[in-house]
Amino acid sequence: MHAPAAVEVALAQARQALGSARRLLVLCGAGLSAASGVPTFRGPDGLWRQWRPEELATQAAFDHAPEEVWAWYRWRLEVVLAARPNLGHRALVRLAERRESVVLSQNVDGLLEEVWEEAGLDPARLAALHGSLRRAHCERCAVARPMSELPTDALPRCACGGRLRPSVVWFGESLQPRHLHLLAEEPACCDLGLAVGTSALVWPAAGALEILRRRSRPVIVLNPDPAAALPGDLHVALGAEDGLVRLLEGMEVRA
Numbered sequence: 001m002h003a004p005a006a007v008e009v010a011l012a013q014a015r016q017a018l019g020s021a022r023r024l025l026v027l028c029g030a031g032l033s034a035a036s037g038v039p040t041f042r043g044p045d046g047l048w049r050q051w052r053p054e055e056l057a058t059q060a061a062f063d064h065a066p067e068e069v070w071a072w073y074r075w076r077l078e079v080v081l082a083a084r085p086n087l088g089h090r091a092l093v094r095l096a097e098r099r100e101s102v103v104l105s106q107n108v109d110g111l112l113e114e115v116w117e118e119a120g121l122d123p124a125r126l127a128a129l130h131g132s133l134r135r136a137h138c139e140r141c142a143v144a145r146p147m148s149e150l151p152t153d154a155l156p157r158c159a160c161g162g163r164l165r166p167s168v169v170w171f172g173e174s175l176q177p178r179h180l181h182l183l184a185e186e187p188a189c190c191d192l193g194l195a196v197g198t199s200a201l202v203w204p205a206a207g208a209l210e211i212l213r214r215r216s217r218p219v220i221v222l223n224p225d226p227a228a229a230l231p232g233d234l235h236v237a238l239g240a241e242d243g244l245v246r247l248l249e250g251m252e253v254r255a
């Protein structure tokens, strides 16, 4: 546990790094939505009925028990629709308004997208790497549908007859090609990394920060857990909401 003074020093260093950054790469994870009451849906806390998330979020589970998989996603959707974006989401949007940046999110709750859209920011600068709980698409023709428009009492089907599935990246699946391209190309264009509420252990997303570190670019890690940061990182031992709000305090608006 850092002493409060250490947090203040780390914050000052992080603000300074932000102040001189030309282009920022942000990687965010479940910790960003924790203050909104969205659980991680991972590990023991992610248990649903008798299932573990790893058993439900797969193509094989959808093929063998589609009703169970749909019921789980319906439940998760209800959880995120009842949640509101927190001050951390809003601070991240303010940061993106002030700094040239790209945000790579590992969250599927759509909360950051909500405030991003409200602010009128370019959707191309926010990549939901793992998809969204709020959308479904047809397995056969790929047509996309908002989850809110789908019937809740039956397995939804597309007009073409194909099955609709949640538009999230399941275990064992690859990210979308455009996201893989972003992860490979963006770190070379950015001179500062910011990891928020993520242990940055999940590849290939974690690889984006690795590229920055190999290029000796600073990486700010906002996380109460010191294990989320590597030696050489600028570790700020605060949660995502508090950390982002504090990070932006006093930051000048760049014209």
Ligand SMILES: [Zn+2]
Pocket: 138, 139, 140, 141, 142, 143, 158, 159, 160, 161, 162
């Ligand atoms: Zn279809």
